[in-house]
Every structure is written in structure tokens, then in C-alpha cells.
Amino acid sequence: MILSVRDLKAGYGKKIILESISFDVQPEEIRVILGGSGSGKSTLLNNILGLERARAGEIKFLGVKLRAGIDPVPNSVRVKTGVLFQGGALLSSYTVSQNIALPLSIHRPELPAPVVQEMVAEALNKVNMLHAFHKLPSELSGGMKKRAALARAIILEPQILFCDEPSAGLDPITARSLDDLLLELRETLHLSVIIVTHELESIKAIGDKILFLSSGKVLLDDTLENALHSAVPEISDFFKRIAPKENDEKNNVNFNFR
Amino acid sequence: MEIKLPQSLDSQTVPLFERSVRQALKREQVVLEGSALTSIDSAGRAFLMEASGYAEKSGQTLILQSFPEKLKQELSSLRRAEIPEKENTGHQNLPESLGAFAFDVFSDVKTMFYFLSESIYWSTFGRVDKNRLRQKGTALQLLRLGSDATGIVFILIFLIGFTLSLQSAMQLELFGAGIYLAAGVGFSMFAEIGPLLTAIILAGRSGSSITAEIASMVVAEEVKALRTMGINPIQYLILPRFQAMSIAVPLLTFAASVMGCFAGLLVAFFYLEISPVVFLENLQKAVNLPLILKCLFKSLVFGWIITLVACQKGFTVRGGADAVGSATTSCVVFSISGIILADALFSFVFY
Ligand SMILES: Nc1ncnc2c1ncn2[C@@H]1O[C@H](COP(=O)(O)OP(=O)(O)O)[C@@H](O)[C@H]1O
Ligand SMILES: [Mg+2]
Numbered sequence: 001m002i003l004s005v006r007d008l009k010a011g012y013g014k015k016i017i018l019e020s021i022s023f024d025v026q027p028e029e030i031r032v033i034l035g036g037s038g039s040g041k042s043t044l045l046n047n048i049l050g051l052e053r054a055r056a057g058e059i060k061f062l063g064v065k066l067r068a069g070i071d072p073v074p075n076s077v078r079v080k081t082g083v084l085f086q087g088g089a090l091l092s093s094y095t096v097s098q099n100i101a102l103p104l105s106i107h108r109p110e111l112p113a114p115v116v117q118e119m120v121a122e123a124l125n126k127v128n129m130l131h132a133f134h135k136l137p138s139e140l141s142g143g144m145k146k147r148a149a150l151a152r153a154i155i156l157e158p159q160i161l162f163c164d165e166p167s168a169g170l171d172p173i174t175a176r177s178l179d180d181l182l183l184e185l186r187e188t189l190h191l192s193v194i195i196v197t198h199e200l201e202s203i204k205a206i207g208d209k210i211l212f213l214s215s216g217k218v219l220l221d222d223t224l225e226n227a228l229h230s231a232v233p234e235i236s237d238f239f240k241r242i243a244p245k246e247n248d249e250k251n252n253v254n255f256n257f258r
Numbered sequence: 259m260e261i262k263l264p265q266s267l268d269s270q271t272v273p274l275f276e277r278s279v280r281q282a283l284k285r286e287q288v289v290l291e292g293s294a295l296t297s298i299d300s301a302g303r304a305f306l307m308e309a310s311g312y313a314e315k316s317g318q319t320l321i322l323q324s325f326p327e328k329l330k331q332e333l334s335s336l337r338r339a340e341i342p343e344k345e346n347t348g349h350q351n352l353p354e355s356l357g358a359f360a361f362d363v364f365s366d367v368k369t370m371f372y373f374l375s376e377s378i379y380w381s382t383f384g385r386v387d388k389n390r391l392r393q394k395g396t397a398l399q400l401l402r403l404g405s406d407a408t409g410i411v412f413i414l415i416f417l418i419g420f421t422l423s424l425q426s427a428m429q430l431e432l433f434g435a436g437i438y439l440a441a442g443v444g445f446s447m448f449a450e451i452g453p454l455l456t457a458i459i460l461a462g463r464s465g466s467s468i469t470a471e472i473a474s475m476v477v478a479e480e481v482k483a484l485r486t487m488g489i490n491p492i493q494y495l496i497l498p499r500f501q502a503m504s505i506a507v508p509l510l511t512f513a514a515s516v517m518g519c520f521a522g523l524l525v526a527f528f529y530l531e532i533s534p535v536v537f538l539e540n541l542q543k544a545v546n547l548p549l550i551l552k553c554l555f556k557s558l559v560f561g562w563i564i565t566l567v568a569c570q571k572g573f574t575v576r577g578g579a580d581a582v583g584s585a586t587t588s589c590v591v592f593s594i595s596g597i598i599l600a601d602a603l604f605s606f607v608f609y
Binding site for chain 1: 289306307310311319320321322323324325330333334336337338389391392393471474475478479480482483484485486487488489494
């Protein structure tokens with residue numbers, strides 16, 4: 001087991017967003033987290049990663065057992081975890097290559113500079129971004145930023161990769177190539193991937209298992225096949241890409257025609 | 259009441275009868291006659307929905323009479339967009355908001371002491387800690403926060419020193435006591451004006467830049483990204499700035515105080531016609547080692563106040579670009595207030 005979450009409870013201030021979340025991720029599994037906007041998908045990722053202080057629960061992360069919100073995630077786990085943020089989160093004062101070299105310079109300071117250069121070039125090549133080696137993040141498009149951020153996320157060869165809506169704001173072609181990239185990385189690096197996405201095509205193309213969140217609970221934790229044929233109305237509605245609210249009869253306006 | 263609708267129900271025509279329909283619906287049934295109607299735009303649809311909601315509330319009926327079939331269908335599929343209730347952010351009375359303010363200040367100060375203890379730890383005992391980051395940012399920060407500020411500090415302190423000396427010289431001369439200028443200028447430069455002015459200039463210049471930089475990193479999720487890479491933001495972002503400011507502020511203060519005394523020397527020479535040698539001899543008597551040490555210690559504390567306020571404001575920013583702006587503002591306000599408060603405390607303790 002790469003990641004195992006038990007009874008995770010989380011929120012902001014007085015507001016509880018996640019009641020009790022449990023799920024497991026196997027090696028080389030691509031796990032898609034689904035749910036309506038505001039259902040707490042980003043909150044779940046942030047709490048697993050220890051970026052927000054969870055209220056309760058237990059997380060077993062690459063073999064290390066942590067009390068959520070109490071034990072800090074140790075660096076030994078961090079270096080085996082890659083995270084791809086929604087906007088890329090490249091450091092704006094560094095060039096692309098410096099951004100990608102950053103984890104190396106901190107965690108592998110003994111590596112000589114030419115080797116680091118080579119590794120950075122290799123990683124950039126993997127994501128097809130070698131041409132942006134010397135560019136600043138502000139000079140990149142949204143898709144390019146995300147690919148550069150992906151290169152940074154995999155530079156330490158992590159065992160698990162978290163992606164929060166990687167294809168949001170990307171054109172369909174770039175989004176598909178990002179999917180292919182993730183599949184390829186799973187082959188070469190034997191990664192597990194936890195990904196939040198709304199793109200039905202992405203879900204079908206890369207998802208192994210689905211975790212569906214709704215009102216702070218896990219509504220479904222199953223394979224892609226079963227999720228796609230689920231009889232639970234909320235889930236089938238979701239897959240039909242019909243936002244539940246617009247279908248709500250209670251806001252009908254009853255005009256009296258005559 | 260019956261109203262005949264025009265050919266097009268749109269943003270041009272709606273205002274003509276919206277008000278009268280609304281008022282009529284308070285008392286009576288309203289019939290909107292739509293046989294001439296051919297098109298409805300979003301303003302028209304909004305008007306009909308508003309009117310029907312209004313009718314519902316007042317218990318009257320709104321009748322849409324002989325609307326074209328096409329428009330009937332279009333209208334039947336409408337759903338009212340329900341505007342959510344405003345979340346109760348809690349209107350506060352004076353004692354409550356005072357209490358909330360005090361609580362905020364308290365937690366801000368707590369964060370600053372946390373940053374201070376971490377910074378001191380990592381600068382001293384933490385050097386052998388296995389979790390220490392090997393960051394090399396201090397030199398760069400020393401350059402950006404310290405060296406680059408030298409020019410502006412020197413110019414301002416020279417001008418202040420000059421004005422102050424000239425005014426003192428005029429007063430002293432009346433009593434024939436011009437010879438005491440050196441002691442007066444020297445003491446006030448090292449004891450008060452040098453540390454205070456340098457700190458205030460640096461709070462406005464270097465403090466605000468620290469806050470702006472860190473806050474925009476927080477807003478852009480860059481700090482979260484650092485944490486996920488196993489890079490401790492305190493060590494990576496605060497520590498270099500803390501160390502740089504701990505070195506730069508005392509050094510700059512000392513140099514600035516000397517500069518202020520130099521301005522006094524010029525005034526003494528040109529206005530009072532006291533020779534530089536005599537001026538320096540007198541200066542030497544007034545500016546002794548304890549005074550200089552107090553000056554350096556004071557400026558070190560000022561430097562810490564600037565850095566810690568700046569880092570705290572930067573790290574606790576929530577929101578978007580506007581929040582970065584207000585964090586920067588409050589950094590300058592709080593660090594200057596903190597410096598002046600600390601200065602007052604020092605005058606009690608030292609002099
Ligand atoms: N920093 C925050 N402070 C307060 N509430 C937040 C914060 N971040 C998110 N929320 C709230 O938590 C809920 C879940 O948000 P999020 O996890 O971002 O949803 P999503 O599933 O779209 O990623 C939302 O209702 C949102 O308003
Ligand atoms: Mg989200």
C-alpha cells in the first residue's frame with residue numbers, strides 16, 4: 001500500500017468540509033478523485049499532504065504511519081512525493097531550469113553542477129519543455145507552466161504524484177498530452193498518481209479507480225468501470241455532466257399563461 | 259391592471275413599466291398582454307421572473323396573456339437563480355472588535371516570537387541539526403536588503419544631521435557655547451537619530467519588500483510547493499533574511515551615525531569656524547564605547563522587529579493580489595510602530 005487514509009476529518013475554522021474519509025491507493029494505481037466543485041477535493045489533497053491541519057484521522061504514507069494534523073510529514077516521505085499544483089506554483093524569481101533543480105539542490109546537495117544540469121535537461125525533455133530551459137515562468141503559457149511543474153515534481157523520482165486539476169484551463173490537445181505523459185511516467189517511474197480532474201476523457205483514459213466525494217463523505221470508492229455504470233443518481237448525473245443544481249425542480253417559475 | 263407589452267421586451271422597454279407593475283402587484287392582479295410580443299431578451303426574462311416572484315410574495319396573480327407559443331415554451335423552461343443568503347460575518351460592537359483586534363495582535367506577536375526562536379535556533383545550535391537546509395541565500399539578501407539601501411540611508415541621514423547641527427549651532431552660538439556642538443550631535447546621532455532613522459528607512463524599504471515577496475509567494479501557492487518538496491519555508495525564506503538583516507542593520511546604523519556626525523563637522527567648520535581637529539576631539543569624548551554598543555544593540559533589535567513583522571505579515575496573508583498590498587501596508591505601519599515603541603523602552607532602560 002502506497003497511501004492509506006483512515007477517517008480523515010478536515011475543515012476551515014468552524015466549518016467541517018470532510019467528515020470521515022477513508023481510502024487506499026495501491027502501487028502504480030491512478031486514483032481519480034471526483035466530486036462537485038467545492039466538495040473538498042483540494043481540501044483532501046492539502047490535508048493528506050499536511051499543508052492544512054487535519055482535525056482527526058490517520059494516514060499511512062509510504063509505510064509511515066501519521067496521526068493526521070498532529071505528526072508532520074517527514075522529509076523522507078516528502079522527497080518521495082511529487083505534487084503538481086493547479087497553477088504550477090513555479091517560483092517566479094527562478095528560471096525554469098532553476099525551479100527544477102531546486103529539489104535537487106536541497107536534497108542532493110552533493111551532486112556536482114553538471115550532473116544536475118543533465119538531470120534537469122532530461123526531466124524537461126520528458127515533458128517536452130527543453131526549449132524553455134532558460135525562460136522565466138512569467139514567459140510561459142498555462143500548459144507550459146504545468147508541464148514544467150510536472151518536471152519539477154518528478155525530478156526526485158517520487159513514488160506518488162498528486163495532481164490537482166492538472167488540465168484545468170488547458171486546451172483539449174494539451175490536456176490529452178498531459179494524460180499520455182502521466183501514463184508514460186507511471187510506466188517508467190512506477191508511480192502511483194492521485195489526481196483531481198473533471199475531464200471525462202481524462203478520467204476514462206487514465207483512471208484505474210475512482211473516489212467520489214459528496215457532502216464530506218465518500219460516496220463511491222470503486223473501479224472506473226463500476227463508477228461509470230453506477231446506479232447512484234448523483235454519480236450517474238455527474239457523469240452525464242449535468243450539474244445537479246440546474247436540474248432542480250424546486251426553483252421552477254410557474255407563469256400563469258392564458 | 260392590464261398592460262400591453264410592446265413588440266420586444268428588452269432592456270429598453272422594461273424600465274418603462276417595471277415600476278408600475280411592481281406597485282400594482284401589491285394590490286391587484288396584473289395581466290401582461292403579449293400578443294404583439296416577438297422577442298424577449300435577458301432583461302425581459304429577468305423582469306418576468308422578478309414580477310412572478312413578487313406576485314408570489316404578495317399573494318396576487320400575474321397573468322401572461324396570449325403570449326406566442328414559442329415564447330411560452332422558452333419561459334416555461336426558466337429556473338429562478340436563487341441568490342444565497344449572505345453568510346453572517348457577525349456585526350461587531352466596539353468591545354468585541356477591540357477584543358478581536360487585541361487577539362489578532364497577540365497571535366501576530368506569537369507568530370513573530372516563533373519565527374524569532376526558529377531563526378535563532380537555525381543560526382546557532384541548529385547548524386549541526388540533520389534537518390538543516392543548506393541554503394546559500396544570506397549573501398544575496400545582504401546585498402538586496404542591506405547594501406542596496408546604503409545610498410538612501412546616507413543621503414537622508416546627512417540631510418537630517420546637517421539641519422539638526424545647523425539649528426543647534428545657531429542656538430549654541432547665542433550663548434557662545436558653539437564648542438559643545440560636537441558632543442550634542444555625536445550623542446544624538448549614536449543614541450537616537452542614527453538607529454531610529456535607519457530602522458525607519460529600512461522598514462519602509464527592505465521590510466516592505468520582504469512582505470511583498472513572501473506574500474506573493476504565499477498567494478501563488480509557491481510556499482505550499484516548497485513544503486511539498488520538503489523545503490522548510492522558515493529556513494528557506496525567513497532565515498536568510500533574518501541573518502542578512504541582523505548583520506546589515508547594525509552596520510548601516512553605525513555608518514549612518516558616522517555620516518550624521520560628518521554633517522555636524524561641516525556645519526562646525528563652515529558656520530562656527532571650529533577646526534575639524536577640535537570637533538573630532540570633542541566628539542571622541544561624547545561618543546564612547548558603551549554608547550556605540552548600545553547603538554548597535556538597539557539597531558539589532560530594530561532589525562529583528564522589521565524582519566519578523568515583515569515575515570509574519572507575508573506568511574499570514576490570505577486572499578489574492580489585494581491582500582498582498584494590504585499586507586505590505588500593514589507591515590510598514592506595524593514595524594514602524596514597533597520600532598518607535600521599542601525605542602521608547604530603550605530610552606527608559608539605557609539613558
Ligand atoms: N482557505 C479556505 N478557507 C475557508 N474555506 C475554504 C478554504 N479553501 C476552501 N474552502 C471551502 O472549502 C470547501 C471545499 O473547497 P475545495 O476543497 O477547494 O473544493 P474543490 O473540491 O472544488 O477542490 C469550499 O466550500 C470552499 O469554500
Ligand atoms: Mg479544487
